[in-house]
Amino acid sequence: xxxxxxxxLHIELIIDLNGDILKVSSGQFxxxxxxxxxxxxxxxxxxxxxxxxLPLREPYLVEGMFINAxxxxxxxxxxxxxxxxxxxxxINDRTNVYNFVNHxxxxxxxxxxxxxxxxxxxxxxxxxxxxxxIANEQKSRFLAMMSHEVRNPxxxxxxxxxxxxxxxxxxxxxxxxxxxAISGRNLKVIVDDILDLSRVEAxxxxxxxxPMNLHHIIDQIxxxxxxxxxxxxxxxxxxxxxxxxxxxxGDDVRLIQIITNLINxxxxxxxxxxxxxxxxxxMQPLNAIxxxxxxxEEAVMPIPYLELHIGFLGRDTGALDSxxxxxxxxxxxxxxxxxxxxxGIKFHFPEVDINHIGIVSxxxxxxxxxxxxxxxxxxxxxxxxxxxxxxxKQNKQFVITSIIAELLRRDLSENRKPLSRHExxxxxxxxxxxxxxxxxxxxLNAVKTILAESQLxxxxxSNRGENGQKSKKxxxxxxxxxxxx
Amino acid sequence: MIAKKVLLxxxxxxxxxxxxxxxxxxxxxEDYISTIGVRVSSKVVELDENEIKLMIWDVAGTSKDEKVxxxxxxxASAAMYVFDLSREETYINLSEDLEAIKQLSxxxxxxxxxxxxxxxxxxxxxxxxxxxxxxxxxxxxxKENANVEDAFLLLSKQAxxx
Ligand SMILES: Nc1nc2c(ncn2[C@@H]2O[C@H](COP(=O)(O)OP(=O)(O)OP(=O)(O)O)[C@@H](O)[C@H]2O)c(=O)[nH]1
Ligand SMILES: [Mg+2]
Numbered sequence: 001x002x003x004x005x006x007x008x009l010h011i012e013l014i015i016d017l018n019g020d021i022l023k024v025s026s027g028q029f030x031x032x033x034x035x036x037x038x039x040x041x042x043x044x045x046x047x048x049x050x051x052x053x054l055p056l057r058e059p060y061l062v063e064g065m066f067i068n069a070x071x072x073x074x075x076x077x078x079x080x081x082x083x084x085x086x087x088x089x090x091i092n093d094r095t096n097v098y099n100f101v102n103h104x105x106x107x108x109x110x111x112x113x114x115x116x117x118x119x120x121x122x123x124x125x126x127x128x129x130x131x132x133x134i135a136n137e138q139k140s141r142f143l144a145m146m147s148h149e150v151r152n153p154x155x156x157x158x159x160x161x162x163x164x165x166x167x168x169x170x171x172x173x174x175x176x177x178x179x180x181a182i183s184g185r186n187l188k189v190i191v192d193d194i195l196d197l198s199r200v201e202a203x204x205x206x207x208x209x210x211p212m213n214l215h216h217i218i219d220q221i222x223x224x225x226x227x228x229x230x231x232x233x234x235x236x237x238x239x240x241x242x243x244x245x246x247x248x249x250g251d252d253v254r255l256i257q258i259i260t261n262l263i264n265x266x267x268x269x270x271x272x273x274x275x276x277x278x279x280x281x282x283m284q285p286l287n288a289i290x291x292x293x294x295x296x297e298e299a300v301m302p303i304p305y306l307e308l309h310i311g312f313l314g315r316d317t318g319a320l321d322s323x324x325x326x327x328x329x330x331x332x333x334x335x336x337x338x339x340x341x342x343x344g345i346k347f348h349f350p351e352v353d354i355n356h357i358g359i360v361s362x363x364x365x366x367x368x369x370x371x372x373x374x375x376x377x378x379x380x381x382x383x384x385x386x387x388x389x390x391x392x393k394q395n396k397q398f399v400i401t402s403i404i405a406e407l408l409r410r411d412l413s414e415n416r417k418p419l420s421r422h423e424x425x426x427x428x429x430x431x432x433x434x435x436x437x438x439x440x441x442x443x444l445n446a447v448k449t450i451l452a453e454s455q456l457x458x459x460x461x462s463n464r465g466e467n468g469q470k471s472k473k474x475x476x477x478x479x480x481x482x483x484x485x
Numbered sequence: 486m487i488a489k490k491v492l493l494x495x496x497x498x499x500x501x502x503x504x505x506x507x508x509x510x511x512x513x514x515e516d517y518i519s520t521i522g523v524r525v526s527s528k529v530v531e532l533d534e535n536e537i538k539l540m541i542w543d544v545a546g547t548s549k550d551e552k553v554x555x556x557x558x559x560x561a562s563a564a565m566y567v568f569d570l571s572r573e574e575t576y577i578n579l580s581e582d583l584e585a586i587k588q589l590s591x592x593x594x595x596x597x598x599x600x601x602x603x604x605x606x607x608x609x610x611x612x613x614x615x616x617x618x619x620x621x622x623x624x625x626x627x628k629e630n631a632n633v634e635d636a637f638l639l640l641s642k643q644a645x646x647x
Pocket of ligand 2: 502519520
């Protein structure tokens with residue numbers, strides 16, 4: 001940077017009372033603009049009037065003025081001093097200062113107006129929230145009323161219907177009563193549905209997490225359908241796989257609701273043509289139901305959850321979807337295979353046993369657990385796994401959960417070869433904290449392999465003892481999910 | 486031709502520059518580019534068969550407790566005090582501010598202008614007008630070119646009479 005010559009930053013002129021330049025006394029600042037005899041007003045038009053107004057022998061500073069010269073603009077300050085027959089004009093170049101001030105000032109003002117805008121928006125928001133609160137309150141009141149004033153008489157009707165049907169009455173009346181009871185129950189379901197939906201919307205739907213027996217549930221549903229769809233030509237077949245565990249944790253009421261809804265939809269949208277029906281039957285588990293296991297982040301020991309996500313062939317399932325999103329069934333003990341079938345719908349909880357991650361879907365036909373061979377040192381195994389991932393021999397892509405990543409990193413560095421994250425995560429690896437999100441990636445990007453880790457007691461055929469007994473020892477294993485080529 | 490120096494003062498962002506631009510160039514912009522120091526422009530106006538060259542000093546807006554430098558008023562014949570009808574803080578101390586400017590400038594009369602009339606409904610405007618402690622000469626809108634010419638004519642008149 002060239003040192004600035006102080007002379008270049010100012011110029012002092014003597015002018016007469018008409019503004020004509022008499023003398024340039026010092027300084028070089030835009031000197032080419034000031035020739036003797038020229039009018040100062042050419043360059044400094046704003047001095048017109050100011051010079052006349054200047055009191056005698058009183059120094060005046062005029063700041064923040066702008067002049068144009070040599071094809072650019074300069075910010076200047078002027079020191080003015082008026083004597084009886086001339087005026088001394090000292091012009092100081094302040095361009096840099098004013099540029100800076102300009103910048104600051106603009107920011108101050110922008111901030112000011114932003115603040116104002118924000119305050120206004122806040123006001124509006126406040127108003128809207130109030131309105132929403134009132135509307136919500138009204139809705140709640142209405143629903144409470146629904147609950148009491150509609151449900152109660154309905155229950156009374158149903159109760160008396162039952163009582164009357166136990167009396168000695170003609171078969172004809174009995175039949176009438178049966179129809180009355182069915183319609184009454186249907187109405188009750190609708191009322192309950194409306195209430196559930198509003199609870200879901202309000203986030204107030206609490207899902208139970210109690211032991212339930214799937215066999216009983218299937219029986220119950222089967223019972224419910226014994227009479228209800230007589231006039232359709234749909235045959236419902238209920239089958240509960242023998243291997244369904246007895247103790248499953250979840251919300252039986254909701255589960256029944258869901259299955260019932262699905263069955264109702266199946267009946268409603270039943271395709272008479274058998275070929276098509278078969279097609280639909282085969283298609284549904286794929287499109288309609290995806291299961292996901294995700295982990296409970298708070299638990300020290302990860303607990304597997306089963307979450308159902310249903311998009312029912314693009315049909316509007318209304319309340320059902322909302323409920324499903326919040327439904328979690330916890331499977332305890334022997335988590336193997338759960339199969340509930342009925343015409344039109346299949347539920348698969350295929351044979352896997354994983355906790356951090358897992359995907360159970362027809363889209364992932366091959367699931368290969370990679371288990372550390374007995375006797376193989378853990379560090380060595382991790383090293384091998386790492387090298388396997390990095391070998392580049394296979395053109396696979398991996399999603400790897402953070403837990404595994406951490407494990408590998410730690411074990412490998414304990415092995416005296418510290419690994420940086422950068423080194424570790426290569427081009428063919430995506431690291432994900434959330435196991436269930438890893439699944440999503442897996443699906444979206446068609447990533448070939450997911451590596452996940454389990455430390456829960458698990459049961460797998462390959463892990464059984466010699467005599468086929470279940471082994472419940474805690475083992476760490478990796479689950480590899482592969483898309484079929 | 487007589488040259489007269491006049492000033493526009495008032496809080497920042499009230500529309501001083503916009504008024505001058507509208508008057509001199511008949512232009513308006515929604516952008517807010519805050520004025521630093523002083524921007525001087527001029528326009529010749531005709532008043533009672535006199536041609537006057539108005540030297541209009543558009544002074545940087547002030548914020549609370551900030552004063553216009555006294556030197557700016559040197560040789561000034563008239564001044565316009567502009568406030569923003571949509572921003573209470575720009576006119577809440579109207580009478581004190583006017584008094585301070587009179588003191589500083591030595592001018593007896595200041596043209597008082599409430600700008601941005603387009604941002605207010607007619608009713609709101611009427612209601613507001615009745616609350617002003619000081620007579621407001623003109624209600625303008627630089628944006629919609631309302632009363633801008635009149636405001637500067639009044640300013641010229643005052644400048645000429647001095
Ligand atoms: N709606 C509306 N906006 C206006 C009017 N006059 C000015 N504005 C807007 O108000 C903002 C500020 O206008 P300026 O003319 O720069 O205000 P100023 O008084 O010169 O501001 P400073 O130079 O900082 O003192 C700009 O965004 C203008 O577009 C008006 O009559 N109506
Ligand atoms: Mg301005």
